[in-house]
Amino acid sequence: MNTRQNVRPVRFFHRGEVVEVADLAPTTTVLQFLREHAGCTGTKEGCAEGDCGACTIIQGELDAQGRLQLRNVNACTQFLPTLDGRALLTVEDLGGPERLNPAQQALVDCHGSQCGFCTPGFVMSLTACYEQHQAAGTTPTRQQLADALAGNLCRCTGYRPILDAGERMFQAPARCIDREPIAQALQALAADEPLAYGPAGARFHAPQSLPDLALLREAYPQATLLAGSTDVGLWVNKQFRDLGDVIYTGRVAALREIRTENGSLWIGAAASLEDSWAALTAAVPRLRELWLRFASPPVRHAGTLGGNIANGSPIGDGAPALMALGADVVLRKGAQQRRLPLQDFYLDYMKKDLQPGEFIEALQVPLPSAGWRFSAHKIAKRHDSDISAVCAVLALQVDADGTVREARFAFGGMAAIVKRAAAAEATVVGQPWTEAAARAAAAALPQDFQPMTDMRASAGYRLKVAQNLFTKLWLETGGAQAAPLGIWPSMQEVAA
The missing domain is CATH 3.10.20.30 (Beta-grasp domain)
Known part of the structure; x- marks a missing residue:
């Protein structure tokens, strides 16, 4: 070229x-x-x-x-x-006063608009949801509609009539975009x-x-x-x-590939966040809630997991999950490739092990083997479309006799970079996975992190909530019925 x-x-x-x-x-x-x-x-x-x-x-x-x-x-x-x-x-492009499209008509029928400024955005998100489900021959639940609207934050009418409109549009005769x-x-x-x-x-x-x-x-x-x-x-x-x-990078087809090879998941650097998280969640269902709370559908449709990792933000939600899964970052310069564990990619605040002319080609994520258990949590002021104060993905490989063979505890929001909690990991490896082990890991966490205070959370809050997540890890993987491969019901599934 x-x-x-x-x-x-x-x-x-x-x-x-x-x-x-x-x-x-x-x-x-x-x-x-x-x-x-x-x-x-x-x-x-x-x-x-x-x-x-x-x-x-x-x-x-x-x-x-x-x-x-x-x-x-x-x-x-x-x-x-x-x-x-x-x-x-x-x-x-969707419809005019003479003939509204299904989303527009449903919002009118359900009084789902007040000042109207935000309404076109709701119409577009509802229409995208409508097109997706009509193509698949499915009807979304009310919760799925709420998830689809996570990137439309205005609520001047109240949320109920907007969700009512989302349900109502599927009740009319189907009319899709040509x-x-x-x-x-x-x-x-x-x-x-x-x-x-x-x-x-x-x-x-x-x-x-x-x-x-x-x-x-x-x-x-x-x-x-x-x-x-x-x-x-x-x-x-x-x-x-x-x-x-x-x-x-968005027109390079090879960078948008997601495939399984040799027991690993290959995620091209330009694959969308939505597609990448769908693949990760298929491998580890316990990551599902983190997927739904990672930004919003419009951001996940445009953004990429490779870009999230390359950005290197200490509050990025992709890196904790990938570190806990033991992912490698695949780098390329010219025709040469090199790989390194993601945990070694971040050197300091917004500083990466990246040479001039080099770029991320892909992320290679080992598929979890038997015995791995996962717990994933995003702590933020707002449930939808917010930046984390703390993001943690905690992973354990537990042998049949209950002994911890390996631990990967990855945290975002706790330091200048996303990183693993080495001291906390060391307290549980080789030990029986018990409530006492979870408490020991929490007690060791101050050796790993001295978080800062900022507009999202105080240092004390960050440390305390991060320590408390080990209690959740124990309850989800040992204190209640342990779930293989992190297949643990979300709170929404429990409520259902």
Whole structure:
């Protein structure tokens, strides 16, 4: 590949036709394009950081089998060039006063809107949920509807009528988005050459193969590597940073693969958070609640697990789970690969063992063998779509005689990096798994962590709640019926 690509316009499907954009800055957000250039003002700006859901849109793209996938994402954090080869659907595409779509009509019937500012975002999330379940031939439970709306935080009408509308829309005759013209347009766009957009020094590159990505990364080691834009988008929105050259990973099919090989789960660095957590939860069902509380569906649909790990935030929720599972990070520079345990990847606050020109290719996660038990907890001020004060994933491998063979206790929010609690682990390894062992691990935790006080929690609270999680670990894996492979019911399942 020649790294000096031909520059071309961004091309995507919108309002029933292929749209070309050639004269906007590469860091123009989809929201800015809609409101300031396309005249589609139904999409609103609230927080401009991916929390409130007022800007929710539906993005369409073809999967590896050529099927159209529709997912709701936040327009405020997505850069316009990421739409290249994809479809953009807004509330204007769904229905008008003469004929509302099922979600719109149900919100009217159930009085699910008050001031109306947030309503288009609810409509888009409800529609995405509707399309997903209609395609699968299923009907969501009320809890599944609540989970689907976790990224739409406005509750000015109260939550009940909005959930009522979610149930009501499935009671009407099915009326789905016509996917055929969208799929045909995207099939035609798939023939376009890889995107290079914008001026030199601030060019947006979207390679479509792993070797091309590696070549570009070596040629531009200082370029901003962009995945889901759920964090990098805020660098522009909130910090007004100049990104310089951007290399986008979202069009590299090899980086979006999730597969099982040799007893491990291979998760490509550009696989979405939603797909990655679905695969992890299939292997370890005890991670399900952490999956549902990891940000929100619009963020998980756009964001990537590789990006979450590469970011290196001490309060990221992906790293504790992967460390507890014994994951390796697979790094690539040019044609060379190297691997290291994820726990060794983080050197200090926001500092990683990553060489210039190197990038994360994948995460390799061993599938748990018999005897492994898991307990996963996210502690935050708000249940949905919030940042953790403490995130802990605690894993034990217990032999048939009840002796702990191995322990991996991984914590986020307790130090400058996500890391394992070595002293606490040492207290239980080789010991019978008893309540006394759990207490000993909790007592050893101050040797591992001296947490800080900030706006999310005090140091004392963080340490105490982290210690208390060992009691939960004991109750879930020993004090009650021990569950193999961490297959333990969630509180929602217990209540049901």
